[in-house]
Amino acid sequence: MSPLRVATDGWVVAKRNLIKIKRVPEIMVFVLMSPIMFVLLFAYVFGGAIDAGPGLDYKEFLIGGIFAQTVVFGATYSGAALAEDMQKGFIDRFRSLPMSRSAVLVGRTTSDVVYNVVSLAVMAITGLFVGWRAHGSILETAAAFALLLVFAYAISWVMAFIGLIVPSVDVINNASFLVIMPLTFVSNAFVPLESFPSGLRHVVEWNPVSAITQGVRELFGNVPDGMHVPEVWSMQHPVLYTLLWIVLILLVFVPLSVRQYQRTTGK
Amino acid sequence: MGEMIQARGLVKRYGEVEALSGLDLTVPQGTVLGLLGPNGAGKTTAVRILTTLLKPDDGQAEVAGVDVLADPNGVRRRIGLSGQYAAVDEYLTGFENLQMVGRLYGMSARRAGARARELLERFGLTDAADRPSKTYSGGMRRRLDLAGALVAEPPVLVLDEPTTGLDPRSRQQMWDVIRDLVGSGATLLLTTQYLEEADLLADNIVVIDQGRAIAEGTADELKSQTGGERIELVVADGARTDDAARLLGEIAAGDVIRRDRGLSAAVSGDGAGQLRVLLDRLAEADIALLDIGLRRPTLDDVFLELTGHVAEAGDSQTDDATEEVSR
Known part of the structure; x- marks a missing residue:
């Protein structure tokens, strides 16, 4: 199947997903509520209790973590939507059509980029309200957002795979919760690395969510000169380490998901 | 060409359970074959194999002269499937649903749009064309789903339990629609658990139970x-x-x-x-x-x-x- 056909079919599927946002605006409301809530909760509830480090404002520290957490949580939507399509027999219809094999997944993950663009914009605005600022150049700031979007895109493929193997929509919400909660909380997204016990600290240092959080903080200029950065490669080169994760995830989960899609039939 | 669907010795196992144990099917061009059996007899498994959704563990099948295993995409171009669960997107309008299917068959946006309007008219859905299909009744959804199977005017139609779960009036309407199709010379494989439905619509009936054909013939022959x-x-x-x-x-x-x-x-x-x-x-x-x-x-x-x-x-x-x- 030609790449052009993948693109046109993928676009047809993505358009279908985007029409749903238009018809059910409530989806977008809930997609946006949780990041706003998280920014406000952490800034005002835990903000006073968590010491981000000498000379560092917790709000500045927090935003990078919230951004990373939100795009990871948002990816669950890809999986849930696919699981729902499968349950309703919609995947069967797609699979009986002479369309590109990967188009349904390409369309799904692509339309989720739109969700992420909107939710990042809302979070950035909320962040500005609570006192967060990006101190880096415009280029660096743009790179930070781009990194978040590409990372989110990769996670969407992981969730797409999970969405195709679970028996129902309910399962995916619980299953992804079990993966995503530790992944985002056992990271430096909300609390500084130093606060973890030493055994766990290694996990945190190599956790990709820590890397993207650290990378985004650096690009936003939210890491003040005095802040201690651990002497491990992943934390010294967080952007590069994140990019490696993105490539790895896509290399594994794109073919895996497409293969699973080929085998799956509705329940 | 004579046979539009030909399946020989189809076997499908799910672990210990044999869903199909050597099923043969033949559907000559322009005829309707009714695949009749209770829940769990293997009807849907057979349909899924013939429509490339499932690979058989053994046996072979050709649809419109194309081998299901060797060229699944070739088969997909030549079939229209309407499933047991109406596969319409409830947030899309009737028009958007059909246009999307047309686009995925490879039609241009304009051609797919024109075809969508045509089918909505034919199935009495013109008034509801621009409403999200969520607002449709069960019968309307089934008709929209069936219209989806006809978008590319495929030579072979497969209808998997098209009236299961419909109220008697909607079922009657669906029968009228299917009889129209049959009248216009379509080749059709129809699965059903309603004996009345097979009697009414099918030229030939294969009775299937526990994964194998147990009788075959016209309704009169079987009676x-x-x-x-x-x-x-x-x-x-x-x-x-x-x-x-x-x-x-x-x-x-x-x-x-x-x-x-x-x-x-x-x-x-x-x-x-x-x-x-x-x-x-x-x-x-x-x-x-x-x-x-x-x-x-x-x-x-x-x-x-x-x-x-x-x-x-x-x-x-x-x-x-x-x-x-x-x-």
């Missing part, structure tokens, strides 16, 4: 297998059912079948004469009846004769009856 007319009656007082069954058994040509207070049995020769004799004997024994009649055999009887159990599974009432019959 003639069960022999002549049947006497059916319902006893007023349940306590007298045994007595009534004994009297019916004395004149019956075959076994007496019981469902609660209802009894039925085939009779040979002069049905009306036998009925009169039975009525006299029942009156003598002072057994009151709610209902009695003489009836031509239906496919229900055929099914019962062939499989030893009644067709519609899943309903607990019927399951009880099945047990009694097999005793």
Whole structure:
């Protein structure tokens, strides 16, 4: 199947997903509520209790973590939507059509980029309200957002795979919760690395969510000169380490998901 | 070309369970094959193999001359599938649903749009065309789903239980639509658990049970297998059912079948004469009846004769009856 056909079919599927946002605006409301809530909760509830480090404002520290957490949580939507399509027999219809094999997944993950663009914009605005600022150049700031979007895109493929193997929509919400909660909380997204016990600290240092959080903080200029950065490669080169994760995830989960899609039939 | 669907020795296993154990199917061009069987007989598995959704563990199949395993995309270009669960996106309008399917068959946006309008008109959905299909009734959704199968005017149509779960009026409408299609020369594979539906729509019927074909033929041929007319009656007082069954058994040509207070049995020769004799004997024994009649055999009887159990599974009432019959 030609790449052009993948693109046109993928676009047809993505358009279908985007029409749903238009018809059910409530989806977008809930997609946006949780990041706003998280920014406000952490800034005002835990903000006073968590010491981000000498000379560092917790709000500045927090935003990078919230951004990373939100795009990871948002990816669950890809999986849930696919699981729902499968349950309703919609995947069967797609699979009986002479369309590109990967188009349904390409369309799904692509339309989720739109969700992420909107939710990042809302979070950035909320962040500005609570006192967060990006101190880096415009280029660096743009790179930070781009990194978040590409990372989110990769996670969407992981969730797409999970969405195709679970028996129902309910399962995916619980299953992804079990993966995503530790992944985002056992990271430096909300609390500084130093606060973890030493055994766990290694996990945190190599956790990709820590890397993207650290990378985004650096690009936003939210890491003040005095802040201690651990002497491990992943934390010294967080952007590069994140990019490696993105490539790895896509290399594994794109073919895996497409293969699973080929085998799956509705329940 | 003669055969539009040809399947030989299809086998599909799910772990220990054999969903299909060597099924053969042949559908000549321009005919309708009804694949008839209860829930779990293997109908949907067969459909999924023929529409490239599932790979068989053994056997081979050709649809419109294209091998299902060797060239699945070639098959997909030549079939239209309308499933058991109406696969329409409830947030999309009827028009958007059909246009999307057209685009995915490879049509241009304009061509797909024109085709969508055409089909909406043909299926009486023009007024609802621009409403999200969420607002449609069950029958309208099924018609939209069927329209989706016709978008690319495929030479072979596969309808998997097109009327399951519809109310009688919607079912009647669906039958009208399908009969129209058949009239225009489509080749159609139809699965159903409704014997009436197969009788009404299909040229040939394959009765399938536990993954294999157990009978094949036209509706008339199948009916003639069960022999002549049947006497059916319902006893007023349940306590007298045994007595009534004994009297019916004395004149019956075959076994007496019981469902609660209802009894039925085939009779040979002069049905009306036998009925009169039975009525006299029942009156003598002072057994009151709610209902009695003489009836031509239906496919229900055929099914019962062939499989030893009644067709519609899943309903607990019927399951009880099945047990009694097999005793």
